[in-house]
Amino acid sequence: EIVLTQSPGTLSLSPGERATLSCRASQSVSSSYLAWYQQKPGLAPRLLIYRTSSRATGIPDRFSGSGSGTDFTLTISRLEPEDFAVYYCQQYGSSPWTFGQGTKVEIK
Amino acid sequence: EVQLVQSGAEVKKPGESLKISCKGSGYSFTTYWIGWVRQMPGKGLEWMGIIYPGDSDTRYSPSFQGQVTISADKSISTAYLQWSSLKASDTAMYYCARSKLVGAFDAFDFWGQGTVVTVSS
Numbered sequence: 001e002i003v004l005t006q007s008p009g010t011l012s013l014s015p016g017e018r019a020t021l022s023c024r025a026s027q028s029v030s031s032s033y034l035a036w037y038q039q040k041p042g043l044a045p046r047l048l049i050y051r052t053s054s055r056a057t058g059i060p061d062r063f064s065g066s067g068s069g070t071d072f073t074l075t076i077s078r079l080e081p082e083d084f085a086v087y088y089c090q091q092y093g094s095s096p097w098t099f100g101q102g103t104k105v106e107i108k
Numbered sequence: 109e110v111q112l113v114q115s116g117a118e119v120k121k122p123g124e125s126l127k128i129s130c131k132g133s134g135y136s137f138t139t140y141w142i143g144w145v146r147q148m149p150g151k152g153l154e155w156m157g158i159i160y161p162g163d164s165d166t167r168y169s170p171s172f173q174g175q176v177t178i179s180a181d182k183s184i185s186t187a188y189l190q191w192s193s194l195k196a197s198d199t200a201m202y203y204c205a206r207s208k209l210v211g212a213f214d215a216f217d218f219w220g221q222g223t224v225v226t227v228s229s
Contacts, residue, residue, distance in 0.1 A: 001170065035215035037153075044203055044222055045145075045153065050215035056208075057217075088153050092213050096169035097143070099153040 002027055002091050004100035012108040019076040021103045023089035028069045030093030036065055036074045039102075040085045048087075049074060079105070110134040112142075112204050112220035119226045120194050127190035128223045130204030137185035138162040141207035143216060144178060144189045148200045158207070159187060194227045201225075 003026040013019055023034070032052040037045040047056040049065035052072060062077040076083055084107050089100040115129040130142065143158040157168040161180040168178070180187045187204055202223050205216035 033213070033215075037216075039153075044219035045205075045216075046219075047208070047215055047217050050208060050217075056215075090153075090155070090215065092207075092215060095167050096171075097155040097158070097213075099145075099155060102152045 001096055002029065002094060002098050004089055004091060004098055006087075006089060006100035006103045008103060009101075010104045010106060012106050013079055014108045015079050015081055017079050019074075019079055019083070019105055021074040021076075021087055021089075021105075023067075023072040023074070023100050025070040025072070025091060029072070029091045032068055033091060033093035034065075034067065034072050035090045035092065036063075037088045037090065038083075038085045039088065045088065076105075081107075110206070110218045112206060112218055114202075114204060114220040114223045117224040117226070119228070121229055122194055122196055122227055124194050124227075125190070125192050126194055126225065127188050128202060128225065130187045130189075130220050132185045132187070132206065135206075136210075138182045139210050141213060142180065142187045143205050143207065144176075144187075145203045145205060145216075146172075146200045147203065147222075156189070156202075158213075160211075161185075161187065194225075196227050196229075198225060199227045 007022045036049040039045040053065045086102045144156040146154045156172045159166045161182045204220040206218045208214035208217040
């Protein structure tokens with residue numbers, strides 16, 4: 001099973017700042033099948049990025065994904081008030097699919 | 109419009125059985141994998157398993173194999189998650205979600221609203 005470790009656990013930033021979230025895999029993620037989700041309290045997760053760097057439908061271009069192998073990054077170029085939430089990475093290249101433990105982006 | 113609509117909240121006692129549902133609409137239900145994800149109170153997301161409604165091919169996470177059963181009834185575009193004997197530790201929110209790519213494993217692009225399951229004596 002591929003274990004995904006996200007860092008930091010919490011990121012305290014101000015609106016307008018850049019956020020960089022990390023996701024490290026215990027072994028190489030097949031075909032870069034790595035996704036990022038955003039979850040706000042009381043709501044279902046929302047797909048942001050799939051296949052490492054492809055934005056899902058309707059996702060603004062301030063969200064970008066990069067990486068390969070075992071190291072992946074989600075970048076939010078300029079934080080908007082609605083971006084403060086918890087972010088999860090997920091690999092779906094090998095079964096069982098797994099999620100990281102999440103990074104909370106909070107308002108500083 | 110693609111929608112996944114889950115059944116309502118459940119309150120059960122330990123040892124009871126339960127089956128929750130996820131009804132898909134707005135797309136070809138039989139040609140997209142549907143997965144189930146657990147979120148325990150205040151915790152992260154856990155992938156439980158996935159089913160292809162077209163032929164009921166099912167994969168489980170080892171953590172959930174033998175603990176739950178995933179099934180689907182393609183005639184009514186509905187996937188299910190069931191327990192034969194609930195434990196207090198099954199208390200959680202459960203989400204169903206659709207794999208993005210037709211006929212293949214992919215990220216989850218559409219999610220149900222979630223079903224809260226509470227198991228308490």
